[in-house]
Amino acid sequence: MVLAGCATSTRYDNYTSRRFPPKDELYTVNVYPESQVLGAANPYYVIGKISIEGFVSSGVNPGSLTNQAKEIARKRGADAVINAKTEVFRYYYGDELLRFTGELIVYAPPASK
């Protein structure tokens, strides 16, 4: 018997060896799509790139991937996610793979140790 759970795979690419204090679970992490470019007027650092993917057949949807990205961002101490997008890959057997990608940022000055 196969139980379809929340099966996702994640990958995180560090752009820096620095670590940042995790954010509180109630901290609101904003997610900005690729089309919404943040200006340099509000300085920030891109600390890494995140990729999360999972199959629709296992209950994954764009919203759940985004929420998972926010959760990981908080754990990584990020303030927001930029260049966010969700791609859909269709498979011959009818399933769809959703892949969320985005980059984590912290607003300057960085609050690191």
Next chain:
Amino acid sequence: MFLSLIQATSSYAYWHEHEHGHGYIGINLGVWPGSYDYDYYYHPYYPYYAAPYYYPAYAVTSSTYQPVVFNGVTYYLNNGVYYIYTEYGYQAVATPVGAQVVSPAAVTPSPVSAYTDDSITINVPNDKGGYTAVVLKKSGNGYTGPQGEYYPEFPKVSQLKMMYGK
């Protein structure tokens, strides 16, 4: 390409239980900048296996930041934003003076001409994607081409392309 990337760098793989009770396989690749962490989470009852089909996409991650140098300073361009690399990661900065985002098509030289008193040079598009310089000399009321052909009027680029665009 990705396989060669793995071989060229130090890498290791590990397996252990996730903090929430899910297992995952982790692979760490020592590729600059920073390290890559793969976490393949799976539900214990769901037969999900990481397939290699998307590996190549990951190999180009760092290439999303294209290095450009202005006044001796290396900037990284990503999604129209300039960054400098710091110990905290990529720091967004204002667009450097004199820098502008150009598309490959924009940097392709367009046909230009150099005019002297008795000759004019036309850059004619050729079949190789470049341009061929064709020098026309004034001859009476018309022009003479490199092969001695005479044009009673200033020739069109399409005319020159037929002869010199190969």
